Amino acid sequence: MGRIVVIGSTNTDMVVKSKAIPAPGETIIGGTFFMNPGGKGANQAVAAARLNGNVTFVTKTGNDYFSEQARHIFDFEQIDTRYMVKDPKNPSGIALIMVDQNGENCIVVAPGSNGTMSAYDIADEVYGNDPSDVFLMQLEIPLSTVEFVAEKVSRKGNKVILNPAPAKQLSGDLLKSLFLITPNENEAELLTGIKVTDISSAEKCAEKLKAKGVGNVIITLGAAGAYLLTEKISKHIPVVPVRALDTTAAGDVFNGALAVAISEGKELEEAVDFANKAASISVTRMGAQASAPYRKEI
Secondary structure, eight states: OOOEEEEOOOEEEEEEEOSSOOOTTOOOOOOOEEEEEEOHHHHHHHHHHHTTOOEEEEOEEESSHHHHHHHHHHHHTTOBOTTOEEESSSOOEEEEEEEOTTSOEEEEEEOGGGGGOOGGGSOGGGTOSOTTOEEEEOSSSOHHHHHHHHHHHHHTTOEEEEOOOSOOOOOHHHHHTOSEEOOBHHHHHHHHSOOOOSHHHHHHHHHHHHHTTOSEEEEEOGGGOEEEEOSSOEEEEOOOOOOOSOOTTHHHHHHHHHHHHHHTTOOHHHHHHHHHHHHHHHTTSSSSGGGOOOGGGO
């Protein structure tokens, strides 16, 4: 089993639960407030580690309390943190999250040090020489850094997985460097111009992404599961229905689990089923990293 090298963001999530998410200009009285470690990169690293992945996490934090708390958590989860970098000029990232009674959420992120992470912050040793290593990235760090890493890693023959969240337009060169891209419905629409409303539209969207040069495409469909497109497979892979409590990190758990399955040599169809199960468990719990399941639960 190769390493899973997660390169991405670390945030602290500040969460308020309420009956509804307020409209613009509206003030409502909420319920429970709590703080959780978060950030898409950190969430995916923790999710992969809990599923027995061999995880190295590359991230940039501020020189502050939130940074020390994050490192303590990563060490507890047995994640390799040798390549964490501290930014002396900017604070660690923060996310403000509101969750309604149906488990839906809205999120605003202040990137802080995540927004200054450059290719120069990534030590040469991170890239290694093992072709079985899997690299997992998201878009809460600068796009130029993601592009640099993807191009360098793909040239070495490693698999690059990109979770294109938050949604941004991506260059053709970046797309051609990817072994796998994993947008949700909204991200897929931004990338292709095709609105995903059902399995048929998900298929068209995936085909358009693959035509742009991506090796394989997985479009995550929330409670409907995921759609997988490879050279040989075009298939909707459903999930077991669950009662959602908080969907905040479902996509991150999915991607972390997916990376674990791929690093273990599983075929993509089996890997998606494994990731669906992990994400389904996560939405039945509150929090981001706290909701990630352990291997024995899958």
